[in-house]
Amino acid sequence: MAGPVHHPVAGDLALDRETLTAGTDSDRQLVIRTAEPGTPSYEGLRLLASWAAGAEQSTPRTAA
Secondary structure (H helix, E strand, O other): OOOOEEEOOOEEEOOEEEEEEOOOOOOOEEEEEEOOOOOHHHHHHHHHHHHHHHHHHHOOOOOO
């Protein structure tokens, strides 16, 4: 587990961290952070996800 991440709205989030490295390119990594279900950190991530989903729905899209 990595140290806590501080978010100005959600507060301190205790997140697990997993790093996946591409087999063909060690410079490319995917970092995944998750929280244990039922914890305040999990609820904080859910709050942030709901805000992000709402922002996507309210952002007008332009035709390409």
